[in-house]
Amino acid sequence: MGIIALIRGGEPVKYKNYYEVLGVSKDASQEAIRKAYKNLAKKYHPDLNKNSSESETKFKEISEAYEVLKDPEKRRKYDELQNAAKFQHGSEFDPREYGFDYQTAGRRGGATDFGSDEFSDFFNMFFGGGGFGSDDIFAGFGGSNRTRQGTSRTAGGYTAPDTDIEAEMEIDLLEAYRGGEKQVRLNTENGEKTLKVKIPKGVTDGNRIKLKGQGRTDPQTGKKGDLYIKLSLRNDREFSLEGIDLYKEVKITPWEAALGAKVSVRTLEENVNVKIPAGIEPGKKLKLKGKGYRKGSGAQGDLYLTVKIVNPPKLSEREKELYQKLQEVSEFTPNR
Known part of the structure; x- marks a missing residue:
């Protein structure tokens, strides 16, 4: 059973240089990134390094880096962030000093992350949907002063909050190919609840599933938004x-x-x-x-x-x- 986890609050975040993690240059091609990931994943895979916590940690770090750099859009945003931040890999920073607030991250933008405990707080903050729109994560680092899109709607003088939630869920290759049903636990405004998610046959990485009426409640109108689950295919040992x-x-x-x-x-x-x-x-x-x-x-x-x-x-x-x-x-x- 998967779970949607919120980012922890009040702790420093370690900056991640994903290019350094994979051992590739910033201008590396997608093919070079894929090959680097494949070689490192084989070397540090937990199944090949039994009882090695160091290999497990390294494998998660490699997987996190590839999750960002394999996606052209995530990579573009990460490059903008990297150019603006100028941090070294592993250096710590307090997000609040750059205009980011952990305490509201889990409540504002709605998109929390399935399996976010597998990746670092840095990933969850910027790519796991911890409350920040995709276009405003650079402003606190002196980058472009962009604003989040779709965070509110105005009607009759009332600005309605965004009630839709987007989350990410990892599935196996065979689950994606054959389709099926998974149960997930969702941390909501009213506590934790379990949902059944039907996965259609033949979904691919990045496909979204809409669960109508499973989003946040508008406090003024009582209307509920929708939950959008973005699917991420887990790396397969054989294929x-x-x-x-x-x-x-x-x-x-x-x-x-x-x-x-x-x-x-x-x-x-x-x-x-x-x-x-x-x-x-x-x-x-x-x-x-x-x-x-x-x-x-x-x-x-x-x-x-x-x-x-x-x-x-x-x-x-x-x-x-x-x-x-x-x-x-x-x-x-x-x-x-």
Whole structure:
């Protein structure tokens, strides 16, 4: 069960240099950012570093940086913030000194964050929807003096507060592909309540689900706003998604690479037999047309398999003999 969490109040915030976290330059391409994230995520993934709190912390920091830099709009806003703030990575600042008030953050702009405890207060304050409109987060740092859009409505001399809420919820790739239902806990003006969220099949990162009448109540009119849930696809251990194309590794033995083979590969829907051509090189990509991600509109991408040749962890005496025999008879010398 997910939960929408409010930002904590009255504490200093540590500035995050997301480019430094991923080890890329500020002008890095989206592809370079994706590759850097992928390499670091593999290195520090909690499943590969059991009982290592340091790796878990590092993995969360990497995921947070990628969450911002992979999104062109978030990246643009972050770059503006970085240019205005001039902070060093890890340096602390009091948001109140720059015109930001934690105490009202959870009550003003409405958009709190699903799973915000996974990311830092810095992320939650500027990108998790902690009460600030997307266009006014730079003003306190000497940036453009922008105002929040859509925060109020005026009618007959009465300025109505914005009663809509936007929140973010992480879901797995399979949940997004198959659709389903999730329960979430929402911290509201009247306390905590549980909601059921129906997830349509084929949603993609950034899609929003509207829950009518689940927003804030206008104190004057009694009308309730709506809750908009922005979906964020959690990184998958087996598949990576780019647009509607899927990517994954297919592991084969040295003899399968040399002689060719048929191997069983899991897709999002079923297991399929894939023909491995004889003499295939590691890193070669095989394309399975129409086996990628299917959007709700019906459009379906392709699945790309990257070949990885895996040696046996331990050889039997017979296997050693055969390898030695191959060494004796083979004339293949790639390094000479």
